[in-house]
Amino acid sequence: MKDTVCYTDGxxxxxxxxxxxxxxxxxxxxxxxxxxxxxxxxxxxKTNAENVKLLRTALMEECWKNNPAVYGVAPGQQNVFYIPVGFLTDTGKGELFMPKVFKIGMSLYRYIEGARLPVDIRWLTLRRETDNVIWSNEIAVR
Structure with missing residues (x-):
């Protein structure tokens, strides 16, 4: 883990x-x-903890062709995502970093063969009826 400055919530x-x-x-x-x-x-x-924020990387921000795409996971296989995470700390107040326990959720949108892709996935994550979240096991950071 690295000590840095994160930009979130403006x-x-x-x-x-x-x-x-x-x-x-x-x-x-x-x-x-x-x-x-x-x-x-x-x-x-997304995360289930207020003090744990998912961070966009420079490569994500500089992309000029961000469009929906179909991805696949073969039977018995897995896709691994490397999630950049910022832990908002108490160290700025001179306090020690407190251990964090949290989960990371993924909104899973199954592709149906022949269906049209949405223009932008973000609006799906904001709607309860389409926000199908699967959660990780608990992650402990000390």
Whole structure:
């Protein structure tokens, strides 16, 4: 983890930065096809903790062709996402970093063969009826 400054909620915050690997596993006998954005793939992820923020990288921000795409996970296989995470800390107040326990969720949008792709996936994540979140196991950072 690295000590840095994170920009979130329209403000700069002191934070610790780390990369968390999260695996999407397919336990079925059929290929799992899902929709995600080609550059801003992180938009389908969220955390269950207020002091843990998902951060966009410079490569995500500089993308000129961010469009929905279909991805697949073969039966018995997994896709691993390396999620950049910022832990908003208490260290700016002279306090020690407190351990964090949280989960990372992925809004999974299954692709149906022949269906039209949405223009932007972010609006799907804001609607309850389409926000199909699968959660990771608990992640502890000390």
């Amino acid at each position: 403000k700069f915050h002191r934070c610790l930065y780390g990369i968390i690997p999260v695996a999407l596993s397919n336990q079925s006998t059929d290929t799992l096809k899902y929709i995600n954005m080609s550059c801003l793939w992180i938009d389908v992820f």
